[in-house]
Amino acid sequence: MTEHTVASAEDIPEGEGKMVEVDGLSVAIFNVEGEFYGVSNRCIHKGGPLGEGFLHSELPVINKDRKSIHCPWHFWEFDLETGRHEVNPSTGIRAFDVSERDGDVIVTI
Amino acid sequence: MSQLKSERYPVTDEMREAFVVDIDFHFEPAMEKLLPYVDHPGAKRTLSLEDFPPTTRYWASGYATPHGGNGRQTHGVAETADDVIDVSEKLAIDLTVLTPGYNTLPDVQNVILKNEIVRAYNRYVLEDVSPAADNIKVLPALPQWDPERCVEEIELWGDNDDVVGFYGFFGHYSLLGNPQYDKVFDALVKHDLPLALHGGGTGNWPQKDLIGNSIRTWTEMYGLVHPVRAMMMVGNMIMTGVFDKYPELQIVMIEGGLNWVPFIKMRMDEVYQDHPEDIQLTERVTELGQEYLKKQPSEYIEDHFSFSSQPIDIPKKPKNFEAMLDMTNASESLMFATDYPHYTLELSNWAFESNVIDDELRENILHKNAERVFRI
Numbered sequence: 001m002t003e004h005t006v007a008s009a010e011d012i013p014e015g016e017g018k019m020v021e022v023d024g025l026s027v028a029i030f031n032v033e034g035e036f037y038g039v040s041n042r043c044i045h046k047g048g049p050l051g052e053g054f055l056h057s058e059l060p061v062i063n064k065d066r067k068s069i070h071c072p073w074h075f076w077e078f079d080l081e082t083g084r085h086e087v088n089p090s091t092g093i094r095a096f097d098v099s100e101r102d103g104d105v106i107v108t109i
Numbered sequence: 110m111s112q113l114k115s116e117r118y119p120v121t122d123e124m125r126e127a128f129v130v131d132i133d134f135h136f137e138p139a140m141e142k143l144l145p146y147v148d149h150p151g152a153k154r155t156l157s158l159e160d161f162p163p164t165t166r167y168w169a170s171g172y173a174t175p176h177g178g179n180g181r182q183t184h185g186v187a188e189t190a191d192d193v194i195d196v197s198e199k200l201a202i203d204l205t206v207l208t209p210g211y212n213t214l215p216d217v218q219n220v221i222l223k224n225e226i227v228r229a230y231n232r233y234v235l236e237d238v239s240p241a242a243d244n245i246k247v248l249p250a251l252p253q254w255d256p257e258r259c260v261e262e263i264e265l266w267g268d269n270d271d272v273v274g275f276y277g278f279f280g281h282y283s284l285l286g287n288p289q290y291d292k293v294f295d296a297l298v299k300h301d302l303p304l305a306l307h308g309g310g311t312g313n314w315p316q317k318d319l320i321g322n323s324i325r326t327w328t329e330m331y332g333l334v335h336p337v338r339a340m341m342m343v344g345n346m347i348m349t350g351v352f353d354k355y356p357e358l359q360i361v362m363i364e365g366g367l368n369w370v371p372f373i374k375m376r377m378d379e380v381y382q383d384h385p386e387d388i389q390l391t392e393r394v395t396e397l398g399q400e401y402l403k404k405q406p407s408e409y410i411e412d413h414f415s416f417s418s419q420p421i422d423i424p425k426k427p428k429n430f431e432a433m434l435d436m437t438n439a440s441e442s443l444m445f446a447t448d449y450p451h452y453t454l455e456l457s458n459w460a461f462e463s464n465v466i467d468d469e470l471r472e473n474i475l476h477k478n479a480e481r482v483f484r485i
């Protein structure tokens with residue numbers, strides 16, 4: 001397991017996200033009420049970018065109550081901790097181990 | 110105006126390198142863009158004051174998302190040639206076939222208003238938009254509620270180099286096997302142009318129908334209503350002898366789905382072989398003096414119909430996907446489409462990500478089938 005410092009925590013305000021490259025993977029990092037989460041930035045459905053907002057919003061579409069993220073293309077919803085599709089848990093995307101330490105956001109792979 | 114951020118559309122090098130024709134790029138200018146082309150004074154006044162005419166609103170995709178909306182402008186709106194060029198570039202489309210965006214137009218009650226919208230739209234798109242670039246082609250709108258007016262539009266624009274066919278609906282109208290549409294087929298065949306049919310109306314089944322009144326979800330409404338109507342349109346045109354009378358006519362079914370095609374090929378052949386005698390009671394077959402259809406129903410599907418790829422529902426198992434492509438005759442009948450700007454948008458990535466699609470099949474899907482049928 002290797003730790004990768006991918007951002008400074010203050011670069012990702014609450015409710016926002018940031019795309020980072022980790023080990024050649026495109027990872028979308030989100031700040032949900034002070035907790036950081038990371039999932040593959042590529043939607044399993046048809047390749048939509050999970051870290052992007054809908055057309056008129058820069059912000060990713062996070063469901064704070066469920067701790068989930070909506071893909072901006074066809075709205076598939078993925079649990080941010082497990083990566084599982086909220087409606088069909090047999091499918092999903094990769095979820096990463098993300099933590100914050102001393103103001104850094106760290107992805108462990 | 111287009112407002113696409115390229116980051117939202119992850120396009121790979123291979124998608125960019127491939128030549129891609131999109132056969133369903135909805136061009137939906139606001140009424141103010143059409144006003145200079147509207148002749149009828151009352152229609153001009155009304156459209157400038159009230160914008161798009163009212164339709165009965167049956168359903169919206171937003172009922173099924175936490176975000177609401179109707180899903181029709183999820184990826185913006187194209188209203189000018191610059192918009193089309195910009196969006197096509199961002200979505201890695203090399204040749205864009207514009208389809209009218211007014212899919213609720215059939216539900217407008219006022220015939221003068223909807224006729225004027227069709228007339229003005231066709232003039233705007235063919236006089237102001239397609240001339241801006243060689244790679245913009247057009248399926249002008251047909252006023253399907255009025256076959257005589259359809260013929261007028263076909264005669265007016267049928268020889269225009271940017272016109273690759275005409276655009277109607279498999280929505281809730283008379284099915285096109287009705288002999289009143291023969292004059293439309295005559296005009297299309299005369300101009301050597303195919304007819305593209307898209308889901309029409311507001312993604313609905315009429316509410317007062319017992320089925321419509323029972324529907325509760327978008328999965329039923331969008332997921333099933335379009336395919337059911339598409340199936341009925343294909344079957345009706347075949348069984349009423351349209352293709353015996355018009356052996357050159359080509360039909361492109363857009364957004365009606367694909368996976369049902371093998372089913373109706375087998376189902377129709379089976380039932381027709383069991384019980385063929387009522388074919389003699391259809392007007393066109395009677396007029397042709399035939400005892401039976403010249404071919405089996407499945408053969409007409411193979412010879413006369415093409416299908417848009419969007420919405421493609423790819424089976425999870427590659428061997429099933431391979432079988433589906435084979436049984437739908439995809440190498441000759443499948444045409445790539447994005448459905449821009451609706452929420453159902455698809456890019457061409459799926460055609461590169463499956464090892465059951467080889468280079469030849471991919472080229473057929475991404476451009477060759479469209480080029481052949483639309484005479485591009």
Ligand code: FES
Pocket residue numbers: 043044045046047048049071072073074075076
């Ligand atoms: S690509 Fe993400 S929901 Fe379709």
